[in-house]
Amino acid sequence: MIKGRSIHKSFGQLNVLKGIDFSVGKGEVVAVIGPSGSGKSTLLRCLNFLEEPTSGDIHFEEQLVSKKNIGKVRQEVGMVFQHFHLFPHLTVLENVTYAPVRVKGVSKDQAAKAGMELLTKVGLKDKCDEYPNRLSGGQKQRVAIARALAMEPKVMLFDEPTSALDPEMVKEVLDVMKALAHSGMTMVIVTHEMGFAREVADRVVFMDDGVILEEGNPVEFFSNPTSTRGKVFLEKIL
Numbered sequence: 230m231i232k233g234r235s236i237h238k239s240f241g242q243l244n245v246l247k248g249i250d251f252s253v254g255k256g257e258v259v260a261v262i263g264p265s266g267s268g269k270s271t272l273l274r275c276l277n278f279l280e281e282p283t284s285g286d287i288h289f290e291e292q293l294v295s296k297k298n299i300g301k302v303r304q305e306v307g308m309v310f311q312h313f314h315l316f317p318h319l320t321v322l323e324n325v326t327y328a329p330v331r332v333k334g335v336s337k338d339q340a341a342k343a344g345m346e347l348l349t350k351v352g353l354k355d356k357c358d359e360y361p362n363r364l365s366g367g368q369k370q371r372v373a374i375a376r377a378l379a380m381e382p383k384v385m386l387f388d389e390p391t392s393a394l395d396p397e398m399v400k401e402v403l404d405v406m407k408a409l410a411h412s413g414m415t416m417v418i419v420t421h422e423m424g425f426a427r428e429v430a431d432r433v434v435f436m437d438d439g440v441i442l443e444e445g446n447p448v449e450f451f452s453n454p455t456s457t458r459g460k461v462f463l464e465k466i467l
């Protein structure tokens with residue numbers, strides 16, 4: 230689905246990604262873990278083409294991503310951020326229907342119908358007319374997921390979707406993500422939720438200092454990381 234080859238990304242003198250090969254297959258769920266500052270968000274933003282890699286190339290469904298097709302590709306990749314980024318002046322339903330109507334030209338009626346179905350899926354049908362500031366963090370994040378899904382993306386990228394939530398709200402968001410994974414969605418998830426990664430991910434990628442140090446089956450990685458830094462990271466976090 231997405232294949233990045235030898236991705237480098239620098240900000241000025243700072244080399245953040247130092248040659249990353251990363252791919253996610255159709256229907257695959259990949260968890261990206263690693264210490265703060267290791268480049269996880271930057272990698273995700275490169276995959277979503279929010280950042281242009283300094284060098285290396287990215288293929289989306291076998292097509293080289295370039296300036297010419299980047300707009301189309303972006304529509305196919307949904308993204309969910311740590312801090313939700315909902316439109317504060319729009320209701321929950323309007324948040325969900327905004328992009329399909331504005332970007333894809335879907336009719337308002339059709340977008341509202343599809344939007345209500347998505348809100349039902351994430352358990353927020355009854356909040357459709359609320360404004361975001363009246364929602365809890367967990368509810369906001371579920372709206373953000375519904376909003377991304379409204380564009381009918383082929384891939385969903387999640388950047389620490391539960392890190393800004395109070396502990397009691399983490400599960401309601403992870404449950405929505407788990408259902409999405411089971412529905413066959415292709416997903417890349419940066420997370421510190423190791424239990425979730427172990428249970429839901431098909432593959433875990435461990436990043437440190439701008440490189441992928443190891444990757445593989447979650448059960449194997451969590452029980453027996455092969456890199457020393459992987460071991461140290463898990464000892465700190467588990």
Ligand code: ADP
Binds near residue numbers: 240266267269272
């Ligand atoms: P992680 O998500 O693993 O915590 P990030 O990808 O956010 O790591 O950041 C990796 C490094 O890149 C950090 O040192 C961060 O300060 C730096 N960085 C990220 N984005 C920018 C940017 N837009 N400009 C300058 N430095 C950045």
Ligand code: MG
Binds near residue numbers: 269270271388
């Ligand atoms: Mg980050």
